[in-house]
Amino acid sequence: MEVRLEGRARKFGDDINTDYIISSTRKKETLDEAELKRYLMETLDPDFAASVRPGDLLVAGKNFGCGSAMEVAATVILAAGIQAVLAQSFSRTFYRNAINNGLVALEFDTSTIREGDRLSIELTETMLTVGDLTTCVRSSVATRLPEPLLGILECGGLVGYLKQRGGFRTP
Amino acid sequence: MSSGKTVAEQILSARSGVDARAGDVVVCEVDWILGTDAATPMAIGYFEKMGGQSVRDPSRVMFALDHYSPPTTPRTKAFHDQVRAFARKHGIEVRDVGAGISHQLLLESGRAKAGDLVVGADSHTVTCGALGLFATGIGSSDLAAAMVTGQIWLRIPETIQVTLTGERAEGVSAKDMALALVAQVGGEGANYQAVEFRGPAAEALPLEDRLVLCNLAVEMSAKAAMFPVGPADPGARYARAVSLDLSALSPVVALPDAPANVTAIGNAAGTPVHMVFVGTCAGGRVSDIREVLRVIERAGGRVATGVQLVVTPASREVERKLTADGTLPRLASMGATITTPGCGACCGTSGVIPEDGMNVMSTANRNFRGRMGNPRASIYLASPAACAAAAVSGHITDPRTMGR
Numbered sequence: 001m002e003v004r005l006e007g008r009a010r011k012f013g014d015d016i017n018t019d020y021i022i023s024s025t026r027k028k029e030t031l032d033e034a035e036l037k038r039y040l041m042e043t044l045d046p047d048f049a050a051s052v053r054p055g056d057l058l059v060a061g062k063n064f065g066c067g068s069a070m071e072v073a074a075t076v077i078l079a080a081g082i083q084a085v086l087a088q089s090f091s092r093t094f095y096r097n098a099i100n101n102g103l104v105a106l107e108f109d110t111s112t113i114r115e116g117d118r119l120s121i122e123l124t125e126t127m128l129t130v131g132d133l134t135t136c137v138r139s140s141v142a143t144r145l146p147e148p149l150l151g152i153l154e155c156g157g158l159v160g161y162l163k164q165r166g167g168f169r170t171p
Numbered sequence: 172m173s174s175g176k177t178v179a180e181q182i183l184s185a186r187s188g189v190d191a192r193a194g195d196v197v198v199c200e201v202d203w204i205l206g207t208d209a210a211t212p213m214a215i216g217y218f219e220k221m222g223g224q225s226v227r228d229p230s231r232v233m234f235a236l237d238h239y240s241p242p243t244t245p246r247t248k249a250f251h252d253q254v255r256a257f258a259r260k261h262g263i264e265v266r267d268v269g270a271g272i273s274h275q276l277l278l279e280s281g282r283a284k285a286g287d288l289v290v291g292a293d294s295h296t297v298t299c300g301a302l303g304l305f306a307t308g309i310g311s312s313d314l315a316a317a318m319v320t321g322q323i324w325l326r327i328p329e330t331i332q333v334t335l336t337g338e339r340a341e342g343v344s345a346k347d348m349a350l351a352l353v354a355q356v357g358g359e360g361a362n363y364q365a366v367e368f369r370g371p372a373a374e375a376l377p378l379e380d381r382l383v384l385c386n387l388a389v390e391m392s393a394k395a396a397m398f399p400v401g402p403a404d405p406g407a408r409y410a411r412a413v414s415l416d417l418s419a420l421s422p423v424v425a426l427p428d429a430p431a432n433v434t435a436i437g438n439a440a441g442t443p444v445h446m447v448f449v450g451t452c453a454g455g456r457v458s459d460i461r462e463v464l465r466v467i468e469r470a471g472g473r474v475a476t477g478v479q480l481v482v483t484p485a486s487r488e489v490e491r492k493l494t495a496d497g498t499l500p501r502l503a504s505m506g507a508t509i510t511t512p513g514c515g516a517c518c519g520t521s522g523v524i525p526e527d528g529m530n531v532m533s534t535a536n537r538n539f540r541g542r543m544g545n546p547r548a549s550i551y552l553a554s555p556a557a558c559a560a561a562a563v564s565g566h567i568t569d570p571r572t573m574g575r
């Protein structure tokens with residue numbers, strides 16, 4: 001499998017919790033991501049959602065997606081046209097939800113990436129390479145996506161995986 | 172390679188049929204599957220998209236209508252109807268509005284036992300680990316896949332061994348211990364990891380205190396937290412060892428906007444408090460609410476003018492016990508608002524939403540900005556006794572100084 005993405009960095013800090021990504025009170029009104037995406041990150045920056053362009057990449061510090069296990073936190077990001085999140089680390093429930101929905105969640109040292117930088121991402125089974133085309137910094141880290149995670153990402157999420165394979169294949 | 176295993180490795184090896192170690196990814200058979208009204212509607216969508224025809228073993232699934240309890244909008248009412256209809260079709264038990272919080276209901280049912288694997292679409296499902304089982308929070312797609320297959324994929328976590336020693340002083344609660352530990356380990360200090368509570372002081376803790384420690388473990392990002400039923404396996408490899416000397420602890424408060432933002436309560440003393448929230452899976456059980464009444468009565472039995480006291484029992488069983496012993500009627504007579512059992516005001520989905528500029532003192536487990544439904548309110552987390560002291564005085568107060 002290989003994933004290649006290119007887009008504009010949208011930078012956030014550490015400990016971005018799921019209530020910041022999408023407020024629980026918004027979820028009371030609808031579960032429609034097309035509607036909810038208007039409120040993406042509204043607590044931190046009310047103007048953020050309107051400024052997102054398809055292909056933007058979320059870049060954050062440590063512990064991205066901490067807090068509740070609510071899955072719309074992952075799907076609302078996808079609905080906004082963002083296909084990947086790069087962070088120093090993820091909360092485990094967010095990471096699961098991201099993989100299960102085909103949102104590419106990658107652990108990477110994001111400290112030198114700035115808001116608006118143009119990024120390229122290449123992910124193979126063993127290697128993640130991130131190039132910052134604005135600062136001309138390019139670095140690679142070894143990565144390992146064991147089954148069934150890789151299979152789930154390949155199938156675009158858990159729905160596609162189970163439909164295609166009819167069940168979990170024990171690795 | 173050593174032969175010993177952590178409790179997480181033991182349980183997940185047994186449930187996957189693979190002799191597995193930390194770092195391995197396994198597919199496990201699940202013993203109990205919990206869905207809430209917040210996560211199940213979305214799970215039903217995934218279930219249908221997965222082509223789900225039937226639920227693998229409906230007797231091991233339970234839905235609780237706890238987050239929107241009661242529903243306050245047509246939309247949340249519709250979520251409930253959708254969950255009830257799905258449950259009826261597939262033979263799943265629904266614990267309806269007012270029954271209580273999903274994992275609290277599993278605990279009360281007596282059905283979960285040590286060694287089980289519990290997955291729940293609520294991050295605080297980890298609370299159940301107090302029984303010596305592996306319980307972890309999942310999202311809606313995992314919930315759907317678990318219903319279809321009876322299984323879940325899990326990476327076996329490394330384990331932090333937390334040794335509790337010493338005897339705590341009068342006035343130091345399980346919540347103080349838990350918040351002190353969250354501060355010590357850090358908000359993401361246990362991410363992807365499990366926690367085993369060990370040591371003489373752990374063995375001496377009553378169940379309700381164990382539940383609080385396991386509950387707050389998710390605020391240091393733990394995947395699961397356990398009070399194991401047997402001794403540690405000789406040779407088991409732990410990621411690290413942490414010790415907490417209970418005799419060195421004093422009452423604390425978590426300042427806005429993170430549970431790890433902990434300080435000695437004296438450092439925040441005098442901060443005005445406008446709303447006191449007693450409830451949730453961290454602080455809404457029988458002993459918590461009795462403690463609140465005890466502190467208020469010892470200090471004169473009056474709630475300060477200008478303070479709204481909101482009490483939400485974690486379950487109907489809790490409510491029943493506290494009605495029978497007079498606790499809730501006495502709190503109500505002091506002007507407390509007693510709300511329907513469930514998650515209450517914790518995450519702004521039902522109950523009382525604080526006003527702009529309000530400071531809330533809460534027995535809950537999260538104080539992120541906007542958590543209770545209003546980003547212009549500030550949330551402080553503390554023990555039931557400290558919340559009661561704030562209710563009496565109208566500001567943050569060391570509970571040890573009350574009524575003396």
